[in-house]
Amino acid sequence: MTKSRLEAFSDGVIAILITIMVLELKPPHESTFAAIGHQFPLYLSYILSFINIGIYWNNHHHLMHGVKRISGAVMLANLHLLFWLSLISVATAWAGETNFASAPVAVYGIVLVGSAAAYTILQECLIRANGRDSDFAKALGKDFKGKFSLCVYLVAVPIAWFLPILSCFCFIAVALIWLVPDQRFERDFDSET
């Protein structure tokens, strides 16, 4: 009961976050293709953030799937994750509108660091609530991908001061790692059905 309402609430918030980002895409005033061309960076940042939030939704979905027990700490850790994810839309709009300048890209990276750290904290709270020997904790494994992503984000933030475009490539690379079909992933789906 409690778990399903937590899932429903998180899904709701993430669905809204992924959707209201589009409100930052204002239609241009002129009716030419050039006008859209000028907004190109805005659209790029929109695509990247759409994918990032989509990945978080997907991962959150899988994370909660095997969970048996929820604690008060899990509720807070989940809210903390949603808080960081909610900042992605502003950071996206800022980075896109300024053509990926140093400060906005660094801020975008900081928001991604916050989101990834909040996700790791949520995992830890769930492991504590379910026990380190639980099936849930074993299925989670070492979460190498999650820790690697967090490290890349941490490196990308200072890089933004010198080469913001390189930071952007780091963000894109991490997104691609998560998008690539994953054998474990497919196996999960198989065993579910």
Added chain:
Amino acid sequence: MTKSRLEAFSDGVIAILITIMVLELKPPHESTFAAIGHQFPLYLSYILSFINIGIYWNNHHHLMHGVKRISGAVMLANLHLLFWLSLISVATAWAGETNFASAPVAVYGIVLVGSAAAYTILQECLIRANGRDSDFAKALGKDFKGKFSLCVYLVAVPIAWFLPILSCFCFIAVALIWLVPDQRFERDFDSET
């Protein structure tokens, strides 16, 4: 479990998309009927897009109904569809505010092409996940309507350069095809209850 969360998330995103379009309808500053008259194209584009997203929701609903298995590729294809649908609101506002000029109408058509293509890809992923001999694949049939709509959209995009109003009629015609009561459709409902 996974399927119902995918449905709930998609329904959530589509519900938000169909609703936030109304945020593009700013109330006029003067308090006269003439002021609303000037916004008339904006309201027309709003109605068309409301119907289009409503049709996608309805079709998505029916598509997922008979599905037995979900794969990682389905999750991505679904997110891809939601991405294109999310762009409808900006394209609508642009087309409406510029009185259906060439470039905005062409962009609107491109977004519809993207949405229809994404829907076809999602169908294909679902067929692969469930098997070509499954009941699901058979019930889907040849999807003549879907392929026809995609073709009309593809033709309407270049037409927008010369006669944007004709492109608009193409979009409206496709919407009407989907709105007209469909015998198969009613039969589905009957067998469901």
Added chain:
Amino acid sequence: MTKSRLEAFSDGVIAILITIMVLELKPPHESTFAAIGHQFPLYLSYILSFINIGIYWNNHHHLMHGVKRISGAVMLANLHLLFWLSLISVATAWAGETNFASAPVAVYGIVLVGSAAAYTILQECLIRANGRDSDFAKALGKDFKGKFSLCVYLVAVPIAWFLPILSCFCFIAVALIWLVPDQRFERDFDSET
């Protein structure tokens, strides 16, 4: 299955509509109470529309409760209702910002007429889908309240040209009729539990 997804989608759209109205309430630029005083009509219109959409949610909820069968026509009639409800937020903002001038109040009334008519059409479609002799059709009864509301709205629209404030009182009176506890209503809840 189909019915529960229709309910969930409608609830989602109505929840978003009732909430995004608040986005029309821009915080004033000065930090004085007088600044809020100037926005007073905006807040009044917000309260009225919040109550109106809340009543529609409540009634929709009760209407769908006893339904056994859904048809393609019901899906369209439901979308049509959501369309009119979606216009309430713009009409509200316009009426509030113009201090309840004639044209905006008339437009607000037209949107309420459209909503009430769409609701009646939805009821009719549901009765056809479930049969005039079904428990559902009997429980619905004559719907005197609904028809009376529609009439009051129809009268309030032309009145707005001469005395918009009187139209507003009509809208408030109808809302109060629906808010007043209703014996049938309480009985429904009792039998549900």
Added chain:
Amino acid sequence: MTKSRLEAFSDGVIAILITIMVLELKPPHESTFAAIGHQFPLYLSYILSFINIGIYWNNHHHLMHGVKRISGAVMLANLHLLFWLSLISVATAWAGETNFASAPVAVYGIVLVGSAAAYTILQECLIRANGRDSDFAKALGKDFKGKFSLCVYLVAVPIAWFLPILSCFCFIAVALIWLVPDQRFERDFDSET
């Protein structure tokens, strides 16, 4: 049935409220860190309101958990609570944009008073619907925390005229009281699983 739709609708509205607050955070026009520094009060007010709405969601969740019966009065009281919560986002933006000036902070406090009072009224309606001797009423207990919060908010409003910063500390203190892990709380979760 009715209870689960009430929960779903409330969760939906609260999820939207907590999310659309982020739309008040406009990205700055310059691409410097100083530009974000100037928005610092806006971010502080955002964090405080995010936590407040999160707490309301959590409490609402627990409140409805043990409920057996819903009445028409509960539906209205719930809508009344959602109304006050919906005003938090405007009050937050106003307080943040004016660097926590007297009037906006007082208004923020009034909205919190309204929310807390509406929550107390909802509790009372639920107790009446379920009976004072019901398990629900006993589990609720005296709700010392809720009444204490309401008193602090009531005191913080007049303080805002002289020392708005002190009112802000009151709001933060109340939020912390609710965030601190609560033994009863954890026990609830244990018995649920």
